[in-house]
Amino acid sequence: MKEIVIGFLGCGNVGGGVWRLLEDMREEIAHRFDGLSLRVKRVLVRDVNKTRSCDVPAEVLTDRPEDVLDDSEISIVAEFMGGEQPATDYLLRALRSGKTVVTANKVALALNWHLLQAAAEKSGAGLYYEASVCGAVPILQTLTEALPANRIDLLMGIINGTTNYILTRMSDEGSEYADVLADAQRLGLAEPNPAADVEGMDAAYKLTIMSSLAFHGRVTYDRVYREGITGVTATDIACGSAMGYTLKLLAIAKRGGEDGREIEVRVHPTFLPKNHPLARVEGSFNAVYLRGHACGEITLQGRGAGDYPTASAVVGDILRAATAEKHRHPTFRNTAEPDPSLHFTDDWRSRYFIRCSAVDAPGVLARVADCFASEQVSIATMRQEGAAALGRVQLIFITHEAGEKAVRRAVSRLDSAICSLESLIRVEE
Amino acid sequence: MKEIVIGFLGCGNVGGGVWRLLEDMREEIAHRFDGLSLRVKRVLVRDVNKTRSCDVPAEVLTDRPEDVLDDSEISIVAEFMGGEQPATDYLLRALRSGKTVVTANKVALALNWHLLQAAAEKSGAGLYYEASVCGAVPILQTLTEALPANRIDLLMGIINGTTNYILTRMSDEGSEYADVLADAQRLGLAEPNPAADVEGMDAAYKLTIMSSLAFHGRVTYDRVYREGITGVTATDIACGSAMGYTLKLLAIAKRGGEDGREIEVRVHPTFLPKNHPLARVEGSFNAVYLRGHACGEITLQGRGAGDYPTASAVVGDILRAATAEKHRHPTFRNTAEPDPSLHFTDDWRSRYFIRCSAVDAPGVLARVADCFASEQVSIATMRQEGAAALGRVQLIFITHEAGEKAVRRAVSRLDSAICSLESLIRVEE
Numbered sequence: 001m002k003e004i005v006i007g008f009l010g011c012g013n014v015g016g017g018v019w020r021l022l023e024d025m026r027e028e029i030a031h032r033f034d035g036l037s038l039r040v041k042r043v044l045v046r047d048v049n050k051t052r053s054c055d056v057p058a059e060v061l062t063d064r065p066e067d068v069l070d071d072s073e074i075s076i077v078a079e080f081m082g083g084e085q086p087a088t089d090y091l092l093r094a095l096r097s098g099k100t101v102v103t104a105n106k107v108a109l110a111l112n113w114h115l116l117q118a119a120a121e122k123s124g125a126g127l128y129y130e131a132s133v134c135g136a137v138p139i140l141q142t143l144t145e146a147l148p149a150n151r152i153d154l155l156m157g158i159i160n161g162t163t164n165y166i167l168t169r170m171s172d173e174g175s176e177y178a179d180v181l182a183d184a185q186r187l188g189l190a191e192p193n194p195a196a197d198v199e200g201m202d203a204a205y206k207l208t209i210m211s212s213l214a215f216h217g218r219v220t221y222d223r224v225y226r227e228g229i230t231g232v233t234a235t236d237i238a239c240g241s242a243m244g245y246t247l248k249l250l251a252i253a254k255r256g257g258e259d260g261r262e263i264e265v266r267v268h269p270t271f272l273p274k275n276h277p278l279a280r281v282e283g284s285f286n287a288v289y290l291r292g293h294a295c296g297e298i299t300l301q302g303r304g305a306g307d308y309p310t311a312s313a314v315v316g317d318i319l320r321a322a323t324a325e326k327h328r329h330p331t332f333r334n335t336a337e338p339d340p341s342l343h344f345t346d347d348w349r350s351r352y353f354i355r356c357s358a359v360d361a362p363g364v365l366a367r368v369a370d371c372f373a374s375e376q377v378s379i380a381t382m383r384q385e386g387a388a389a390l391g392r393v394q395l396i397f398i399t400h401e402a403g404e405k406a407v408r409r410a411v412s413r414l415d416s417a418i419c420s421l422e423s424l425i426r427v428e429e
Numbered sequence: 430m431k432e433i434v435i436g437f438l439g440c441g442n443v444g445g446g447v448w449r450l451l452e453d454m455r456e457e458i459a460h461r462f463d464g465l466s467l468r469v470k471r472v473l474v475r476d477v478n479k480t481r482s483c484d485v486p487a488e489v490l491t492d493r494p495e496d497v498l499d500d501s502e503i504s505i506v507a508e509f510m511g512g513e514q515p516a517t518d519y520l521l522r523a524l525r526s527g528k529t530v531v532t533a534n535k536v537a538l539a540l541n542w543h544l545l546q547a548a549a550e551k552s553g554a555g556l557y558y559e560a561s562v563c564g565a566v567p568i569l570q571t572l573t574e575a576l577p578a579n580r581i582d583l584l585m586g587i588i589n590g591t592t593n594y595i596l597t598r599m600s601d602e603g604s605e606y607a608d609v610l611a612d613a614q615r616l617g618l619a620e621p622n623p624a625a626d627v628e629g630m631d632a633a634y635k636l637t638i639m640s641s642l643a644f645h646g647r648v649t650y651d652r653v654y655r656e657g658i659t660g661v662t663a664t665d666i667a668c669g670s671a672m673g674y675t676l677k678l679l680a681i682a683k684r685g686g687e688d689g690r691e692i693e694v695r696v697h698p699t700f701l702p703k704n705h706p707l708a709r710v711e712g713s714f715n716a717v718y719l720r721g722h723a724c725g726e727i728t729l730q731g732r733g734a735g736d737y738p739t740a741s742a743v744v745g746d747i748l749r750a751a752t753a754e755k756h757r758h759p760t761f762r763n764t765a766e767p768d769p770s771l772h773f774t775d776d777w778r779s780r781y782f783i784r785c786s787a788v789d790a791p792g793v794l795a796r797v798a799d800c801f802a803s804e805q806v807s808i809a810t811m812r813q814e815g816a817a818a819l820g821r822v823q824l825i826f827i828t829h830e831a832g833e834k835a836v837r838r839a840v841s842r843l844d845s846a847i848c849s850l851e852s853l854i855r856v857e858e
């Protein structure tokens with residue numbers, strides 16, 4: 001019978017879930033892992049007197065980080081504080097003293113992965129972070145353990161549950177963003193300060209981690225193009241739907257170009273054809289669609305958040321860490337800078353949904369169309385809608401595949417006196 | 430730089446794919462695994478003179494098993510022969526001499542897992558078999574490595590590509606089974622002898638493996654209830670479709686009952702509501718939907734067969750084996766008999782689609798309905814169709830959830846003089 005002693009940093013929703021899952025599964029874990037016993041010795045919290053969703057004994061709780069970080073009996077530190085600091089400092093202290101880290105903290109990992117991994121490699125400690133991306137969905141393990149014999153050229157995911165919940169309700173109900181957000185906040189499905197979710201930061205952190213593992217090179221957070229859902233309107237969703245598309249906040253990582261080393265990483269609202277596997281991922285579910293040269297297309301779908309789904313991934317990592325003879329790390333150049341073998345581009349190719357409000361007068365459509373033509377942006381579908389009585393019409397274009405920069409140049413050519421750009425949304429197939 | 434020497438048993442479609450993928454990824458593998466080199470030293474084939482899809486040098490090919498099994502330099506044996514024998518004997522010889530086995534052979538594993546694992550445990554060798562179930566879809570690794578902190582109570586999968594291809598085409602085209610099968614054989618998508626696929630054995634072997642890992646106890650092949658698709662008609666598919674259902678060959682493993690130890694494992698044609706995640710899995714794709722008490726619902730989808738998708742899983746396993754410090758095995762009682770802690774039932778509960786051909790006369794429907802009522806089988810939906818001119822009508826019932834045995838007793842009560850049973854198909858939600 002082997003006992004592993006664990007310390008928690010943080011005990012909120014996820015930490016509480018991990019505590020309860022460890023209690024709940026004590027017998028099965030012993031049975032499934034040759035008598036293994038996992039004992040949580042100390043739990044760092046901000047306020048030891050606060051009421052919690054799990055019954056951590058008072059003597060286990062502490063508000064002094066050193067009670068976890070300097071306890072030589074603790075060999076695994078599981079972190080659920082979130083945020084870059086002080087989490088990163090605590091994790092570095094743990095790793096430097098040889099403690100293995102299991103973390104659900106996408107921000108600390110995305111921003112300071114190089115420091116954390118270097119510290120782990122130096123001391124021989126392990127660094128596990130499946131729970132940092134997509135909760136219970138085993139996407140990181142799939143990339144590293146199941147698909148190492150693949151060249152991955154595409155990752156495309158719905159990896160933020162809050163925005164998917166909001167967009168699903170906007171689509172189903174025809175509601176406006178602000179109304180659904182307010183309701184989601186009331187239901188506890190969006191944070192009081194929703195910026196990290198709705199402005200795409202959360203998805204961008206996760207994409208940083210996923211794409212680094214998929215491309216075997218460090219993709220840094222600042223290289224991810226990011227556009228949130230705050231500008232999405234019920235009109236855009238309705239127009240797209242009428243043309244056969246569903247709007248999703250997608251995180252996309254593509255590898256292409258002539259030598260296969262050109263990389264694009266981007267998070268933005270995206271129209272998908274309604275029959276696309278990701279178009280049907282509704283509510284707070286997460287899903288990742290990937291393509292490898294050997295495996296072909298793989299889609300993983302499941303719960304991306306929540307106490308128990310995240311705890312499922314954390315405890316899975318704790319068990320991998322507790323039973324590992326030797327901890328492994330990605331072998332790519334994990335430095336503060338993006339991997340020099342990856343050539344990032346912000347001039348990707350996509351299709352575009354472009355909605356304009358135009359004066360209803362002869363010649364206007366021709367002049368608008370000319371803006372696209374002059375940049376070699378070819379139109380696949382066009383619709384004109386709206387009441388002529390108001391003197392203005394809606395023009396909706398869906399382009400063939402075109403370069404991002406050419407499309408931006410084209411829309412910047414629109415003469416605002418006759419036609420104003422209402423929205424520009426990328427379309428993926 | 431570490432070199433691992435590998436021997437192949439078999440070099441057909443999958444073996445050829447593995448050879449080509451290893452060649453293709455030589456540089457990346459070295460890069461991704463600290464200079465690791467994988468060298469295939471010998472390849473056992475039946476006929477060394479046959480032309481192959483991969484350029485194995487003549488001096489590597491051999492038709493003598495001992496050239497692989499008795500070569501002390503070879504530390505990993507990768508097997509692609511398929512079938513129970515002689516594969517099992519060869520794998521046992523390899524394992525007993527301490528060689529790690531990587532296999533895509535679901536039959537040998539499902540039938541002789543206990544012997545293979547015992548031999549591996551005794552010699553300290555590894556036994557890897559991700560490729561034996563669902564090709565590139567990492568379902569086994571997900572169960573063992575990602576979800577060990579879960580109680581899995583449901584696995585439901587489309588795990589045979591040939592039958593899914595046939596059923597998809599029957600649904601799309603309204604064609605009969607025999608016609609689509611013949612066409613699939615012509616296209617090389619079904620075997621000349623299709624029994625293993627269309628009679629559900631292939632799916633049952635895979636379910637044996639998956640469910641043993643999910644339930645942490647040996648589920649043996651002979652406990653799997655099995656019904657193939659050979660009796661499925663275009664009429665059933667059309668009737669089901671009109672009522673909102675899609676027909677799939679599902680492999681189902683459920684854990685339930687009062688103490689959570691009652692197990693049902695079954696492979697049979699199944700109607701699913703058209704909006705069920707598995708209903709949309711088309712053509713030769715595989716997908717597995719599972720439910721765990723912590724992770725919630727997870728769906729994995731991808732290519733379940735084909736040279737490169739299967740090779741993706743095989744080479745993934747070779748890399749895991751080559752870099753493992755110590756090989757791990759499931760810790761459940763892996764014996765020739767089913768695990769005594771699992772209580773198998775063949776009286777599961779389901780909903781049922783029942784199609785009858787009845788005499789068109791007063792009182793017939795009442796008498797038919799009475800057969801169900803007398804067994805407490807409650808009808809959810811009923812349709813009557815068909816030309817009264819012919820003197821017979823189609824009666825289609827969909828029941829509420831009912832016990833398998835009660836439904837069978839109910840249909841056995843039908844008076845064949847007035848009503849004959851045409852088909853009985855289970856319906857899952």
